[in-house]
Amino acid sequence: MNQNPEQIARDHIDKQLLDSGWLIQDMAKIKLSAGQGIAVREYLTDVGPADYVLFVDKKPVGVVEAKKKEAAINLVTETILQIDWLHLIKDYVAKSFYIDRDGFDLCLFISKGGLTKMRNLFGGKTDVIIRILNKALAV
Known part of the structure; x- marks a missing residue:
């Protein structure tokens, strides 16, 4: 086969x-x-x-997600970075009650790479993540 x-x-x-x-x-x-x-x-x-x-x-x-064998190491590293970023975002959002793209220009996020780094980690899901966080805050 x-x-x-x-x-x-x-x-x-x-x-x-x-x-x-x-x-x-x-x-x-x-x-x-x-x-x-x-x-x-x-x-x-x-x-x-x-x-x-x-x-x-x-x-x-x-x-x-199915990945080629070579992608496994990158996937683990990326997942750890994504978790770190989600913790950063959660802590920031918990204090501010709202987040938008401009919020990633703050020192807290710039020291980690800013919006560009978040987009590299989460790709097309960046806006979805922001929307979900804001929806949860509105409740």
């Missing part, structure tokens, strides 16, 4: 999920009541389809 690198990665992820006790379903045949831990392939999110969205007790708890 001739598979591209992404399909090879997906086969590997499927095996790891199954070995860990997850049930795997395709988006077209989703049935979240089939078990406690469900991994749904090609689940549609606000920012496009995710390779897998993980559900526990019918609630989304994580996203898994």
Whole structure:
């Protein structure tokens, strides 16, 4: 069977999920009541389809993206940086009750690379993250 690198990665992820006790379903045949831990392939999110969205007790708890083997180290490093930034943003937002793009010109964020660094870490999700944070603050 001739598979591209992404399909090879997906086969590997499927095996790891199954070995860990997850049930795997395709988006077209989703049935979240089939078990406690469900991994749904090609689940549609606000920012496009995710390779897998993980559900526990019918609630989304994580996203898994298939990557080439070489990308794994970069992915871990990027995830750690993203978590650091989310903590910075959370702390700032908790004090200010609102955040917008201009807020990333503050010293707190400039010392970490400013809006450019945030965009490098979160890509097209930057505006979505800001919108979600502001919506949560409005409640």
